[in-house]
Amino acid sequence: MKYFVTAIGTDSGKTLASAILVEALDADYWKPIQAGRPTDSNTVKGLVSSEKVIHPEQYFLKSPMSPHAAAKIDGVDIHIDQLSLPNTNQPLIIEGAGGLMVPINDNEMVADMIPHFRAEIVLVSNIYLGSINHSLLSLEFIKSRGYPLKGIIFNGPENLETQRIIENYAGVKCILHIKNEKKITKEIVNEYAKELKANWNELAG
Ligand SMILES: Nc1ncnc2c1ncn2[C@@H]1O[C@H](COP(=O)(O)OP(=O)(O)OP(=O)(O)O)[C@@H](O)[C@H]1O
Ligand SMILES: C[C@H](N)[C@H](N)CCCCCC(=O)O
């Protein structure tokens, strides 16, 4: 199975959520397009057990910007039909860049990778005042495109009413809630991975 980790915006916790998913599902990790350093692949590598496979990025862009702008600066043309999945027999966690409508070029956006990879979405919704709107817009977009949504991961201070209204609208359950942690470590990732694994198995019935 392939899971595409996207979020309601950038800096939402996709890389952290991806590391947790890699541990929970015994999956490989792949970031097809990386813009700027530190790379998410290196961050994930530092957070998961050593045997986990991190596939190299297909595109590394130097500037920490929207991929379409970073690609323009580097003189690189990125097209979704040229993105090719790494070879693996394990489940694969694919991390996007920013949110769903982040452009890759003048005609294609991050969301277009989802049907190209035939992946199911895991949406990271970080909690802040304004996140209901950003989450519901993302979910409305996912619904309008008919993309499969596996579940939502909430990230940040618990807000039960915010979570309830988003889950209610999405028609899918929260598969994990990540609290604000003082420091992100392997141990923390491992703890959340156990919790996610239990929820995931429950979801599968
Ligand atoms: N629950 C949390 N507790 C503490 N720090 C967090 C938490 N979630 C995310 N962070 C920190 O916030 C920053 C942004 O998170 P992260 O890199 O996972 O975002 P992202 O959605 O992957 O961003 P990008 O769009 O650049 O890929 C990182 O420094 C990360 O360690
Ligand atoms: C560089 C950054 N960390 C992300 N990888 C890319 C975020 C693009 C956001 C574009 C936008 O929504 O304005």
Ligand SMILES: [Mg+2]
């Ligand atoms: Mg990231």
